[in-house]
Every structure is written in structure tokens, then in C-alpha cells.
Amino acid sequence: EVKLVESGGGLVKPGESLRLSCVASEVSFADAWMSWVRQVPGKGLEWVGRIKSASSGGTKDYAAPVKGRFILSRDDSTKTMFLQMNSLKTEDTAVYFCVAGVLTFPLWGQGTLVSVSS
Amino acid sequence: DIQMTQSPSTLSASVGDRVTITCRASETISHWLAWYQLKPGKAPKVLIYQASKLESGVPSRFSGSGSGTEFTLTINSLQPDDFATYFCQQYENYYSFGQGTKLEIK
Numbered sequence: 001e002v003k004l005v006e007s008g009g010g011l012v013k014p015g016e017s018l019r020l021s022c023v024a025s026e027v028s029f030a031d032a033w034m035s036w037v038r039q040v041p042g043k044g045l046e047w048v049g050r051i052k053s054a055s056s057g058g059t060k061d062y063a064a065p066v067k068g069r070f071i072l073s074r075d076d077s078t079k080t081m082f083l084q085m086n087s088l089k090t091e092d093t094a095v096y097f098c099v100a101g102v103l104t105f106p107l108w109g110q111g112t113l114v115s116v117s118s
Numbered sequence: 119d120i121q122m123t124q125s126p127s128t129l130s131a132s133v134g135d136r137v138t139i140t141c142r143a144s145e146t147i148s149h150w151l152a153w154y155q156l157k158p159g160k161a162p163k164v165l166i167y168q169a170s171k172l173e174s175g176v177p178s179r180f181s182g183s184g185s186g187t188e189f190t191l192t193i194n195s196l197q198p199d200d201f202a203t204y205f206c207q208q209y210e211n212y213y214s215f216g217q218g219t220k221l222e223i224k
Contacts, residue, residue, distance in 0.1 A: 035213070044217040045205065061212060064119065103209045104152040106173075108161035 002026045002107060004098045009112030012088055016116075020083040022098030022109060029079040031055065033102045036072070036083050038094035039111075048096070051081065065091070088116045120144055120208050124216030130224040135196045139219045141189045141206035150210040153182055153191045156203040156218070165204075166191065193221075 004027070008020040022034070033056065036048040049062040051072040060072045071084040081098060093116045098109040121144040131137050141151065149169035154162040164173045166182035169189055179194040193200055201223050206216040 037213075037215075045207075045215040047213040047215070050212070063212070103150070104164050104167050104207065105162070105213075106164050110161070 004100060004107055004109035006096065006098045006109045006112040009096065009114045011115045011117065013118055014088060014090055014116055016088055017084070017086045018088060018114060020085065020096055020098075020112060020114070022081040022083075024079040024081075024100070027079065027100065027107070030076040032100045034074060034081045035099045035101070035105065036081075037097045037099050037105070037108075038092075038114075039097070040094045046094075049083070085114070088114075090116050090118075092116050120147060120211050120214050122206055122208055122214050122216040124206055124219055126219060127217065128220045128222060130222045131196055132224045133196050133198055136192065136194050137196060137221065139191045139204055139206075139221075141184075141191070141216050143187045143189075143208055143210075146186045147208045147210035149185045150208055151182075151184070151189050152207045152209065153180075154205050154207065155200075156205065162205075196221075 003025045006022050012018050031053050033052050035050040037045050038048050039045050049072050051074050052059045069087045074081045095111040095113050097111045099105040100107040123142045125140050151169045153166040156162045165176050165180050170182045181192045183190050201221050203218050203220045205218040
């Protein structure tokens with residue numbers, strides 16, 4: 001079964017860091033463009049960032065609210081994508097989903113909750 | 119950033135009804151729009167891509183239309199399984215999503 005599984009969420013204080021992981025199974029991960037999408041409880045979805053496949057240049061793009069604070073990376077040998085979140089703010093509190101897709105997102109993980117609170 | 123405005127936020131309907139959900143983009147996105155269905159505890163499912171193309175396996179009662187800045191998702195002859203949340207997503211310039219429409223049983 002094709003799956004994406006996120007981990008690494010938790011409760012942190014403003015200014016602290018957290019690293020999320022997303023492990024893929026039964027997916028041609030090396031060819032996949034991977035993104036993070038977050039959802040504030042009760043609100044809509046917000047794209048966070050994208051890392052392209054190496055064959056597409058491996059480019060990393062970020063949404064304005066997280067640019068300069070969040071860093072994407074991937075390890076194709078272990079089919080894992082990472083999101084290093086630094087200088088966390090209370091407004092970063094959300095469920096973070098790992099998603100795969102170039103234009104649309106046909107594959108989603110179950111999400112991991114990140115709570116930023118003093 | 120392209121803002122996506124979806125309406126209504128909640129829609130009450132009965133089995134057999136025809137419903138329409140609208141998504142408006144803050145700037146033209148050509149036909150680079152997708153519609154998703156979201157159910158509790160499940161991953162979002164792509165229904166429509168490129169504004170009007172039906173994803174494989176999606177029932178034909180779902181249809182999408184529009185281009186530029188105005189788009190609609192229509193569901194004909196609502197079935198019990200269709201009561202869910204729907205949201206749009208543009209992919210003209212990176213990605214952004216509508217706020218979602220919760221389709222409830224009247």
C-alpha cells in the first residue's frame with residue numbers, strides 16, 4: 001500500500017525548533033515532488049514548502065510565512081523528507097501533512113500535530 | 119500570493135439534489151485548479167484536475183467548470199457518500215487552497 005507517514009510533531013515554546021520527518025513506502029520517492037501542507041485546527045489548508053526530485057533539480061520553494069525559518073531536505077536512499085522548523089511562532093501551530101505530487105496532491109500522510117505555545 | 123475564496127462555507131442538501139460550490143481566484147490561474155473531497159480520518163481525494171478533468175475512478179456525477187478566476191464544482195444527484203468537505207486548490211503559482219465547503223445532510 002502506498003503510504004506517507006509523518007513524525008516529529010510535538011509541543012514546543014516560541015523560538016524553539018522542531019524537525020518533522022516523512023517516510024514513504026511503495027512510492028517512487030526519488031521521482032516524487034514532495035511538499036508539506038499545514039492545517040490550523042478548524043481552518044483551511046496552507047502550503048508550506050516543496051522540494052523537487054533530484055532529476056528536476058532538487059529545488060526548494062517556501063511559502064512566505066515560513067521562508068528563512070523552515071528548511072526542507074530529503075534523503076532518497078531512505079525515502080524520507082525532512083522539515084526543519086526553526087524560530088517557531090505560535091501561528092505555526094497546525095497539523096502538518098506530508099504530500100506528494102507535482103501539480104495536484106494525490107498522496108497525503110495522516111498528519112502530525114505541531115503546537116507552539118509558551 | 120494567489121488567494122482562493124470558496125463559497126459557501128456550509129451547504130445543506132438532500133440525497134438526490136444537485137449542488138454547486140464556487141471557487142474564486144484573486145488573479146487568473148487559467149485552468150490550473152483542482153477539487154478535493156475530504157472525509158474525517160481519511161486523506162483528501164482528488165476529484166477534478168485542470169478545472170474540468172475527472173480523476174480516474176471518480177463518479178461522473180462530479181463535474182468541474184470554469185477558467186481564469188471563477189470555477190465551480192457541481193455534484194449531480196447527491197449520494198449519501200458525498201456528504202463531506204470539499205476544497206479547491208490552485209497550482210498556477212505554487213499552491214494555495216480554498217477554505218473548504220462542508221456539505222451537510224439537510
